[in-house]
Amino acid sequence: MKKAPLVALAALLALAGPAWAQGVKGTVTQVDPAAGKVTLDHAPIPKLGMDAMTMAYKVKDPAMLKDLKSGDKVEFEADEVGGQYTVTKIQKSK
Template identity: 40%
Template sequence: MIDNRIALAASLFALAFCGMPAAAQPDTGSPASFAAAAPSPHAAELVDGEVRKIDKDSKKLTLRHGPLKNLDMPGMTMVFQVKDAAMLDQVQTGDKVRFQAEKIDGKFTVTQLEAAR
């Protein structure tokens, strides 16, 4: 029982303070190692947003958006990289969109983008 609590505490510390995923820690077979390997329940959610600015030269998109649960981020306006530059040709300033973003190589990146219905 104590070993499981120690493994859980170590996993949480690694996630919160070291930026290392808990799954990178040795697998001890504890419940903490199974939970760390599970995909985020919010990973597939699309978030509502509004296009505020398009910068094709830098492959960036400024979006006003609601909370990004998978990134533990509140709603705000911010600049994102785009995974595929062709995404920028699909939108215009003022468009309502739905999107998914992830942190890739330390940069917040739009990985999926579609017009809001």
């Protein structure tokens, strides 16, 4: 078995980073641009030790909310920022 293609694939995956490899699937239930928040019904978030639930999250950048509406299927990442759970990346699922 040739190892070079596997090494090349591993290198490409490392360059891509874990960002969307660990994205959490969810559904937008509410968007509040004035508060800079989005409410998501989402799958578990293992890195935060969080079960599946519906919860309002602050967003890192309010511009992230521009194209979102209730019912949109999304993939997102969240972290604890300043003691508050915050969506750091979000995109509509394809």
